Amino acid sequence: MVFVLDKRKKPLMPCSEKRARLLLERGRAVVHRLHPFTIRLKDRLLEESVLQPVGLKLDPGSKVTGVAVVRREERADGPWDHALHLAVIVHRGDAIRERMQKRAAHRRRRRNANLRYRAPRFNNRRRANGWFPPSLRSWVGNVLSWASRYRRLAPIAFIEIETVRFDTQALQNPEISGVEYQRGELFGYEVREYLLEKWGRRCVYCGAENVPLEIEHIVPRSRGGTDRVSNLTLACRACNQAKGDRTAEEFGHPEVQAKAKVPLKEPAAVNTTRYAIRNGLCAMGREVRSWTGGRTKWNRERFGLPKTHALDALCVGDLAGVSSWHALVLEIKALGRGQRCRTNVDAHGFPRGYRMRSKTVRGFRTGDLVRAEVLKGKRTGVHIGPVAVRASGSFRVGKADGISWRCCRLLQRADGYGYMKGGRGASSPGVNAGASGAA
Incomplete structure (x- = not known):
């Protein structure tokens, strides 16, 4: 659409x-x-x-966030969502973390090498309430930014978001909320999906894949083991029976017993930022509803849909069915808006070159989406793609280099994101549609 x-x-x-x-x-x-x-x-x-009722549905992830814009229809058996637009947002948290580590290493090297550097102004700096590392702050900003954009592009009446991938409180202490909560239609989905993600969908003892797996107690219940997720793992039937009433360490796998106590990294990151994303969405003046990842998987399996980020977003919420899930998926990749630092450094943090002081050349900036029509020369033809500007006025458009600025026509300003289109809801995007980020 x-x-x-x-x-x-x-x-x-x-x-x-x-x-x-x-x-x-x-x-x-x-x-x-x-x-x-x-x-x-x-x-x-x-x-x-x-x-008509139009909603925005989000499935936030630490690396990729699924997005679905839907039209809601109330039927006798319950609400149905018809997909109008499917997209995925690819975050750049890993790139930010790597750059922050390089910057810290460069500063540390300059201080320890008896070189001139600016001394710290004060040592009593405190982090503000709600502080996040730059990698997580970028992730939260991407989700809120695109939620605001979609609100300006479509008459969004409600927002539904998967706030937690797993209900970690119920996983760690299942007896706190009573039997009724644990014995509903979603019984076991939170635990099973968490264990599959944590143990890589394979038997932890023999490494068998693509076989039926059973939930196995690391410390058997006959020896005082509990049903908490820190005492659960996955094993094939043969290994589960061979282990018997021994612990994982006695069975010859002490690493399994040690890993079970370490929480899954991605759910921890999602749970850390869930309130910041939800509060930002509530500030947009729309009705916001929250759901868990267990319900999302339950819906997806009921509807017989494949596992993709965009379809996960479509399956968020209390639904009776979905349609039009074969829609094209737009991949939105966070690229950033460039660097404030105008000095290039080598591997040791010393300057090796300087960038242009002005980012704009002849009305164009690096990352703008342009159309270049070259009438003569070896670059003759039409070139469409992101532009890389130079002070000389000789630009690179897409993969074509040495194109004069006079041949270029602006299509869309750089907004810090690159775009890929192609593929349906059941597959991954893969056709280049031009980037729009600043280098």
């Missing part, structure tokens, strides 16, 4: 690609944005339109 705005840039109901093409051909609309593709009507106001 194509996002539609009225002539005052207020969001209307999305339309099909065919209808958008007709509106553009008849001159009733203009292209407002390429990614996600959005048109703006010239002869329509929001007051003249009829809106």
Whole structure:
């Protein structure tokens, strides 16, 4: 589906690609944005339109976040969600962490090498309430930024988000919330999915894959073992029977007993930032509903959908069914908006070159999406892609280098993200659609 705005840039109901093409051909609309593709009507106001319930659904992850814009329909058997737009946001937390570590190493080296450096101004610095590491802060910012963008592109009436991948409190202490909670329709889904993620979907004793796995107690219950997740692992039937009433250490696998006490890294990161994301979404003035990852998996298996980030977002919430899940998926990759530092450094932190003091050259910035029409020379033809600017005015557009700025026409300003389109809801995107980030 194509996002539609009225002539005052207020969001209307999305339309099909065919209808958008007709509106553009008849001159009733203009292209407002390429990614996600959005048109703006010239002869329509929001007051003249009829809106249907549209929602934004998010499945946050530490590396990839699934996004689904849906139209909700109330039926006799319950609510059905029809996918209007599917996307995934690829975060850059690992890249930020690596750069922060390099910067710390460069500073440490300069201080220890008896070189001139600026002394710290004070040593009583305190972290503000709600402080996150830069890698997590980037992740939270990406989710909130795109939620705000989709709110400007579609008439979002409600937001549903998977706040926790696993209910870690119930996993660690299952007896706290009573038998009724543990014996509902979702009984066992939280525990099983957590164990599958933690132990790599294989038997921890023999390493067998693609075989039926059983939940196994590291310390048997006959010897005082509990049902807490720190005492559970996965094993095939043969290993489970061979282990008997011995502990994992007595069975010859002390590493299993040690790893069981270490929490899963990604759920810990998701749980750390869940309130920051939820509070940011609530500040947008829309109804926000929270769900767990166990329910998402339960819905996906009931509907018979494959495992993808976009479809996980579509399955968030209390649903009776979903449709149109074969829609194209837009991959949004966080690239950043460039660097404030205008000095390049070598492996030891010493300067080896300098960047341009002005990031803008002839009205273009690195990362802008442009269209270059070259009429003569070895680069003759049409080139569309992100541009890398130089002070000389000779740019690189996509993979074509040495293109004059006079041949370039701006399509979309750099916004810190790269875009890939292609693939359906059941597969991964893979067709290059141009980047829009600043180097």
